[in-house]
Amino acid sequence: MGRWEPGGSSRLREAALELFLEQGFDETTAGEIAQRVGLSERTFFRHFGDKKEVLFGGSEEFQREMIAAVADAPVGPSPLGVVASGLAKAARFFPDEARDYSRKRWRILGENPALQERELLKMAAIASGIGAVLRDRGVPEPAATLAAESGITVFRLAFERWLAPDEHRPLAEIERAMFVELGAVVAGS
């Protein structure tokens, strides 16, 4: 869920997404992306380390923001409540105007197992970071890891729902509904 960014590299990013969707990520070169918007390959590499960065640039910032949001969340009734509160705050990372970009990005990932793996490892790193933050907040194991992993599962499902063509609710609202679903699934067992 790379960051949507206005201005600057946005023309290159837009062209890259188009080409990835038209002909596949692996089949697209940095040179082609640049060419589509009348720029040189060299200019492309001033904006992005490689073409993967078009899709994953901003990931580390997102990761830090998610973990910091949990670290800064007010004391809650439970570790999972703290995670939920942090995720709700971090949802501002995905405003409504980023939805179209995120949908395109998701379709590109859906067609490329290597990119999906990278996304999965990113989410696992965030879960691990949130677990550490909860332990720092005094939550014992295994509660800290269970809450962190459950929170990330909720986030992932809420995010996928947010991208659905018929979905209009903001991410934070979908997250709340998904935490309720999790409660029902676990309580029913």
Place this chain on the structure above:
Amino acid sequence: MGRWEPGGSSRLREAALELFLEQGFDETTAGEIAQRVGLSERTFFRHFGDKKEVLFGGSEEFQREMIAAVADAPVGPSPLGVVASGLAKAARFFPDEARDYSRKRWRILGENPALQERELLKMAAIASGIGAVLRDRGVPEPAATLAAESGITVFRLAFERWLAPDEHRPLAEIERAMFVELGAVVAGS
């Protein structure tokens, strides 16, 4: 959590684990492993496709067994109950006599991020397979994915606990305790 196997390739496997622990996975060659037990490199490759297979051989069988156990679980009170019942059955994959091997394997993985990633992707594939099996059993989304992911989180934590030096309970018993912990974490939110 590659399969522990008696006989056959067990001498090579044992030698490989020793060397991975002594000098690191990346630093160890197939030739060295074979040499330690007086065999040729060619013999090593008759037993293993590569040195990674020493640690991940049997993974696909384990994956199939976990998913099949959930598919065959009796109708339960809830999707998560079905997952729990499947995991309990699949725990026979890790009998007490496999614990020493699994502990060594885990230490090797702990020192090698690339191997950890592979393990993580393996677990994600199992979660995804269990989600599909639940949908086949008529469980709607998002309950199917929430139950599958929660079950795999419980399995992972139970498995790590099973490997702890002071831990003697069988895996299935630890899983049961971990499902109770998950219930407490989610109910408290």
